[in-house]
Amino acid sequence: MTARVLVVDDIEANRRVMKAKLEARYYTVMLSHTGEHAISSAIHQQPDIILLDVMMPGMDGYEVCRQLKSNIATRHIPIVMLTALTDGDDRLRGLEAGADDFLSKPVDDFALFARLEALSRYNAVADELRTREAANPHTANFTEHEMSTLSKPASVLVVDQNNQEARRVAEALHKVGHEAETWIDAQKGGIKFKELDLIILALSGQRHDALKLCAQMRSLREARDFAIIVTCDEKDEQRAAEGLRIGASDVIQTPLDLQELQARVATQVRRKRYIQILRKRVDTGLELSVIDQLTGLYNRRYMLERLQLWMQRSSVDGKPVSVVAFDIDHFKTVNDVHGHEAGDLVLQEFSERLRTNIRPKDIACRPGGEEFLVIMPETPGDLAYIGAERIRHAIANEPFLVERKNEEIRVTVSAGVATHYGEDALLADLLHRADQALYKAKENGRNRIEKLAA
Ligand SMILES: [Mg+2]
Structure with a gap:
C-alpha cells in the first residue's frame, strides 16, 4: 500500500534523507521547510499522511499540528510527529495538539514504514467510506x-x-x-x-x-x-x-x-x-437506496433481490415461497377526481394497512405506481391466499380519510397469488404468474384475490 506523504522539516539534509527513504518504498513525497508552507501545502495538495518535525524556527510542529487539526480541510489527515527528544512531556504535548503518532529521530526505518502502513490502511478505510458517503x-x-x-x-x-x-x-x-x-x-x-x-x-x-x-x-x-x-x-x-x-x-x-x-x-x-x-x-x-420514499416500503430493486434470494433458498430446502401482487382498483379515478395529493395520501394509507396486516417475515414492496407486492417466505399458496384476503379486507372495510380535504374515499384492491415450490423456475416466471392471477381478479370483478393453480 502506498501513499502521498508530506515531509515537513526545517533542515534540508533531513528532508533529502527522508525523501530518498520514502521514494525507495514507492511513496510519493512532497516537501515543506516551514510550518506556514506545510499548512498551505496540506490544504491544497491533500497528502495522505504528514511527517512533521517538532523543532522548527517560527511556527513549531505543535502549532502546525494544532492548526491542521482544527481546519476542516485538513483535520482528517494523520500526522506523525518527529521528535529528537524521547521526553514523555514532549510526546504528551504533541498528542494534546492532536498528533496521531510519534517517531523519535533518528527515525528507525522499520518503525517508520510499519506506522506509515498502519496509517495508510486506516486512510484507505476512511477514504472508501467518505467516498461512498459523498454519494x-x-x-x-x-x-x-x-x-x-x-x-x-x-x-x-x-x-x-x-x-x-x-x-x-x-x-x-x-x-x-x-x-x-x-x-x-x-x-x-x-x-x-x-x-x-x-x-x-x-x-x-x-x-x-x-x-x-x-x-x-x-x-x-x-x-x-x-x-x-x-x-x-x-x-x-x-x-x-x-x-x-x-x-x-x-x-x-x-x-x-x-x-x-x-x-x-x-x-x-x-x-x-x-x-x-x-x-x-x-x-x-444503503437503506435509503432500497426504500420507496413515498410509502416507506421496499422498492423494486430490493424486491427483486430478496425474491431471488428466497427462491434460491426454496430450491435448496424445498420450502415454498409465495408472492402476492396487489393493484389498487380504479386508482386513476382517485387521482382524476380527488387530485394527485389525495392519490399520494391513498398510497401512503394503503401501505400502512399493508404493513400492519402482514407477518414480520413478509416483505412488503412497492415496485411502482399503484402496484404493490408482498413476498411471503416459506409460505404455501393457500396460506398466502388467506394472508392476501386479510389485507383485502383491511383495505375495503374502512374508507380512506383524505385528511386535508376531510373527504372519505372508498378504496378496494385486487390481488394475484403465485407460489414457487422449489422447482427450477425463473423469477420472471413467478412474477408473471402473479400478474396473470391479478389480471384474472380484475376480470372477475375486482376487490378479490385469485390464485392460479400451481
Ligand atoms: Mg527541526
Missing part, C-alpha cells in the same frame, strides 16, 4: 450527536498475563472516565467483543504469542472496528512494528507512562468512532 448529499457534516459520540467514554480490555500491571492500566483509564477491564477479570463474565472500543495488548513477557492473538482478534468479524494498542519494552520494538503491520493501531513502550497512555487511548478511540460513524452513515445511505 449521499444529505449528510454533509457531522451532527451534534455524532460529534458527542466521538468523545464518549470508551470500553477497554487490557490483555496482560501480569494481572497486577493490567489492573494498574485499567485503573488509570477508570480515572479518566473509561470502562476498563482486565482480560483475566473479564473472562469470568464472557467478553463482548462487539461492545469493545479498544484492546491494550501486552507483547513483552507473555507466555502466549501476543501477535498471534492480535491477528486473531483482528479477524473476528464482529470486531472489525476496535482499535488495538500494543505495549512492549525496548527490546521488542521490532515485534511491535510487526504488530502494527498485522493490525495493531498503535504501540506504546513500557514502562508505561500512564498520561501518555490516556492520551493515546483518546486518539485511538476517536479514530475508531470516526470510522464507525462513517460506516453507519454508509449503511443508512
Whole structure:
C-alpha cells in the first residue's frame, strides 16, 4: 500500500534523507521547510499522511499540528510527529495538539514504514467510506450527536498475563472516565467483543504469542472496528512494528507512562468512532437506496433481490415461497377526481394497512405506481391466499380519510397469488404468474384475490 506523504522539516539534509527513504518504498513525497508552507501545502495538495518535525524556527510542529487539526480541510489527515527528544512531556504535548503518532529521530526505518502502513490502511478505510458517503448529499457534516459520540467514554480490555500491571492500566483509564477491564477479570463474565472500543495488548513477557492473538482478534468479524494498542519494552520494538503491520493501531513502550497512555487511548478511540460513524452513515445511505420514499416500503430493486434470494433458498430446502401482487382498483379515478395529493395520501394509507396486516417475515414492496407486492417466505399458496384476503379486507372495510380535504374515499384492491415450490423456475416466471392471477381478479370483478393453480 502506498501513499502521498508530506515531509515537513526545517533542515534540508533531513528532508533529502527522508525523501530518498520514502521514494525507495514507492511513496510519493512532497516537501515543506516551514510550518506556514506545510499548512498551505496540506490544504491544497491533500497528502495522505504528514511527517512533521517538532523543532522548527517560527511556527513549531505543535502549532502546525494544532492548526491542521482544527481546519476542516485538513483535520482528517494523520500526522506523525518527529521528535529528537524521547521526553514523555514532549510526546504528551504533541498528542494534546492532536498528533496521531510519534517517531523519535533518528527515525528507525522499520518503525517508520510499519506506522506509515498502519496509517495508510486506516486512510484507505476512511477514504472508501467518505467516498461512498459523498454519494449521499444529505449528510454533509457531522451532527451534534455524532460529534458527542466521538468523545464518549470508551470500553477497554487490557490483555496482560501480569494481572497486577493490567489492573494498574485499567485503573488509570477508570480515572479518566473509561470502562476498563482486565482480560483475566473479564473472562469470568464472557467478553463482548462487539461492545469493545479498544484492546491494550501486552507483547513483552507473555507466555502466549501476543501477535498471534492480535491477528486473531483482528479477524473476528464482529470486531472489525476496535482499535488495538500494543505495549512492549525496548527490546521488542521490532515485534511491535510487526504488530502494527498485522493490525495493531498503535504501540506504546513500557514502562508505561500512564498520561501518555490516556492520551493515546483518546486518539485511538476517536479514530475508531470516526470510522464507525462513517460506516453507519454508509449503511443508512444503503437503506435509503432500497426504500420507496413515498410509502416507506421496499422498492423494486430490493424486491427483486430478496425474491431471488428466497427462491434460491426454496430450491435448496424445498420450502415454498409465495408472492402476492396487489393493484389498487380504479386508482386513476382517485387521482382524476380527488387530485394527485389525495392519490399520494391513498398510497401512503394503503401501505400502512399493508404493513400492519402482514407477518414480520413478509416483505412488503412497492415496485411502482399503484402496484404493490408482498413476498411471503416459506409460505404455501393457500396460506398466502388467506394472508392476501386479510389485507383485502383491511383495505375495503374502512374508507380512506383524505385528511386535508376531510373527504372519505372508498378504496378496494385486487390481488394475484403465485407460489414457487422449489422447482427450477425463473423469477420472471413467478412474477408473471402473479400478474396473470391479478389480471384474472380484475376480470372477475375486482376487490378479490385469485390464485392460479400451481
Ligand atoms: Mg527541526
